[in-house]
Amino acid sequence: EAEVANGGHQDLPPLLSFKSYNPAAAALESWVGGDPCSGAWIGVRCSRGRVVGVFLDNASLVGGVAPLLGLARLGVLAVRRNSLSGRLPPLDNSTSPRLRHLLVSHNQLTGGLRVSLPSLVTLTAEHNGFHGDLRALSIPMVRSFNVSRNMLDGEISGDLSRFPSSSFGGNLGLCGLPLPRCVHAYNALGDSVGQSPSAAMEEASSGGSNGGLSKLSVTALMATGIGNAALMVISVAISVAMFVYMRRKLRSWKGASDAALSFEEEDKVRNREEKGQKSNGGGLVCFDGGEELRLESLLKASAEVLGKGVSGSTYKAVLEDGIVVAVKRLSALQFPGRSKAFDRHMRLAGRLRHRHVVSLRGYCNSNGERLLVYDYLPNGSLQSLLHGSNGGGGGGRSLDWAARKAILFGAAQGLNYIHTFPARPALVHANVKPSNILLDEHGAACVSECGVMRYAANIQQSIPQPPRCPPGLFLDRAAAAAGGGGWHGYAAPELASGAGAAGASATQESDVYSFGMVLLEVVTADNAGDGNGGGGGGDGGEDETMGWVKIGMLCTAEAPEERPRMAQVLAMMGEFM
Numbered sequence: 109e110a111e112v113a114n115g116g117h118q119d120l121p122p123l124l125s126f127k128s129y130n131p132a133a134a135a136l137e138s139w140v141g142g143d144p145c146s147g148a149w150i151g152v153r154c155s156r157g158r159v160v161g162v163f164l165d166n167a168s169l170v171g172g173v174a175p176l177l178g179l180a181r182l183g184v185l186a187v188r189r190n191s192l193s194g195r196l197p198p199l200d201n202s203t204s205p206r207l208r209h210l211l212v213s214h215n216q217l218t219g220g221l222r223v224s225l226p227s228l229v230t231l232t233a234e235h236n237g238f239h240g241d242l243r244a245l246s247i248p249m250v251r252s253f254n255v256s257r258n259m260l261d262g263e264i265s266g267d268l269s270r271f272p273s274s275s276f277g278g279n280l281g282l283c284g285l286p287l288p289r290c291v292h293a294y295n296a297l298g299d300s301v302g303q304s305p306s307a308a309m310e311e312a313s314s315g316g317s318n319g320g321l322s323k324l325s326v327t328a329l330m331a332t333g334i335g336n337a338a339l340m341v342i343s344v345a346i347s348v349a350m351f352v353y354m355r356r357k358l359r360s361w362k363g364a365s366d367a368a369l370s371f372e373e374e375d376k377v378r379n380r381e382e383k384g385q386k387s388n389g390g391g392l393v394c395f396d397g398g399e400e401l402r403l404e405s406l407l408k409a410s411a412e413v414l415g416k417g418v419s420g421s422t423y424k425a426v427l428e429d430g431i432v433v434a435v436k437r438l439s440a441l442q443f444p445g446r447s448k449a450f451d452r453h454m455r456l457a458g459r460l461r462h463r464h465v466v467s468l469r470g471y472c473n474s475n476g477e478r479l480l481v482y483d484y485l486p487n488g489s490l491q492s493l494l495h496g497s498n499g500g501g502g503g504g505r506s507l508d509w510a511a512r513k514a515i516l517f518g519a520a521q522g523l524n525y526i527h528t529f530p531a532r533p534a535l536v537h538a539n540v541k542p543s544n545i546l547l548d549e550h551g552a553a554c555v556s557e558c559g560v561m562r563y564a565a566n567i568q569q570s571i572p573q574p575p576r577c578p579p580g581l582f583l584d585r586a587a588a589a590a591g592g593g594g595w596h597g598y599a600a601p602e603l604a605s606g607a608g609a610a611g612a613s614a615t616q617e618s619d620v621y622s623f624g625m626v627l628l629e630v631v632t633a634d635n636a637g638d639g640n641g642g643g644g645g646g647d648g649g650e651d652e653t654m655g656w657v658k659i660g661m662l663c664t665a666e667a668p669e670e671r672p673r674m675a676q677v678l679a680m681m682g683e684f685m
């Protein structure tokens with residue numbers, strides 16, 4: 109059956125074609141002679157004279173997998189942990205009618221995942237460069253499935269939602285069950301299709317229908333003097349009920365979220381820290397997507413100051429070839445000298461790729477100059493939305509309830525990604541505050557500047573520490589944070605004062621605290637409608653507003669160990685999305 113008219117084995121051409129990519133590979137040394145089913149070909153399994161399986165895990169192989177998938181009777185392809193590249197060809201019943209197990213994880217395969225095989229049982233494709241969405245996956249019988257650590261995005265739908273989040277984690281932008289829901293702040297900022305976020309925001313500020321305020325919102329109550337004792341009692345009762353409910357939820361989620369994050373353990377096997385980085389001369393290290401950056405063009409670029417913070421100044425730079433980036437020039441005072449730990453951290457931060465995290469494209473550390481090159485996000489920051497420019501105080505654009513929720517949910521996803529990124533020790537953001545939550549061209553909230561403040565020197569800020577208030581007075585705490593500027597208003601109480609010291613001792617728990625402060629500020633902000641005050645709290649309805657406030661209060665628990673993890677915060681927020 110295996111013989112063709114000219115005497116050659118039918119499966120020989122695809123196998124030899126694959127071998128041609130790897131002429132010197134030790135694993136394929138035994139692939140000689142005209143009969144791959146002679147029993148001498150290592151890694152080749154035959155049945156009735158035809159190749160039905162290829163097993164070449166950990167064999168240092170390069171080239172594409174397409175030739176192997178051209179084997180007409182192939183049932184199993186296991187080529188994990190090689191350096192295979194190129195696209196996975198579209199697979200369906202006409203190309204691979206017998207394929208049951210496809211194991212291609214830990215390679216460098218790219219392109220979309222287009223697999224429509226009703227009988228496929230195993231698809232493990234984690235740790236590759238697959239991109240696009242999962243719509244072209246039709247694998248109803250699959251029992252073992254993993255596409256984590258790729259560059260996939262879009263919604264997880266249908267049958268695939270039955271797999272755990274570990275099957276999908278670490279992608280550029282996958283969302284939907286079992287991951288958090290897909291939310292676009294873009295939609296929230298403006299309902300009309302095709303409308304730009306800024307146009308949408310303008311429309312809202314000029315009295316758009318979504319800019320209305322809840323008559324029963326917490327801030328509205330506060331603003332009107334809280335004259336109504338009965339309403340207050342009801343609010344407190346709802347608060348207590350929500351609090352108890354959230355605590356209970358929290359306990360039940362604890363186990364689930366632990367399981368959900370277990371995929372990180374796999375990462376121990378492979379350290380990609382040094383991968384995807386090139387030095388483009390002059391000490392500029394470029395990360396994925398920043399390959400075109402050159403230090404000379406950065407230094408020559410026309411620049412516009414975006415703002416100045418504790419850690420340095422940020423510029424919008426337009427490079428010669430028209431590329432626009434944001435360049436953060438770190439303060440020499442806060443970041444003196446060379447630090448190996450900081451360099452290491454930057455290389456790690458350069459690997460963070462998530463739709464709700466601002467991508468670091470390059471990093472330069474030479475002659476006492478430290479430049480961080482980020483994607484430029486054109487729609488400002490949460491700080492500017494809430495309070496106008498970089499500084500505190502009034503003048504912010506209107507922000508309806510849906511936009512507030514979308515921004516918070518997006519930022520929480522970004523922070524959760526950072527917290528669950530496989531790194532030892534685990535990553536900490538250390539500077540969660542509204543000016544580090546930026547809006548991209550679609551209006552999606554992205555967290556910026558992961559971990560930078562952990563390496564700042566112990567330089568005290570001139571901004572006074574706002575007073576801390578008893579836990580019950582969450583609105584005062586949020587207001588204090590809003591007015592305080594810097595990071596102080598958002599820093600957890602257990603951290604030492606002073607930006608550098610506080611950043612250095614920051615933990616994931618203190619990040620959660622800071623996020624909680626941001627959440628409380630956003631939920632109770634007073635700039636819905638006309639941008640000049642006039643009540644706040646959005647149009648979420650009293651129950652929902654109180655629900656968000658309770659999440660904020662859980663996050664800002666005085667004791668770090670009582671705070672939820674970001675995965676739990678996300679799950680709680682998901683109930684209101």
Ligand SMILES: Nc1ncnc2c1ncn2[C@@H]1O[C@H](COP(=O)(O)OP(=O)(O)OP(=O)(O)O)[C@@H](O)[C@H]1O
Nearest residue numbers: 414415417418419421422434482483484485489543
């Ligand atoms: N990638 C970016 N794209 C667009 N704007 C940005 C980007 N990064 C920062 N900005 C904006 O530049 C301004 C200055 O940011 P910068 O990070 O220097 O200061 P900060 O966040 O106020 O304080 P800190 O030094 O504590 O981070 C902020 O308004 C911020 O929103």
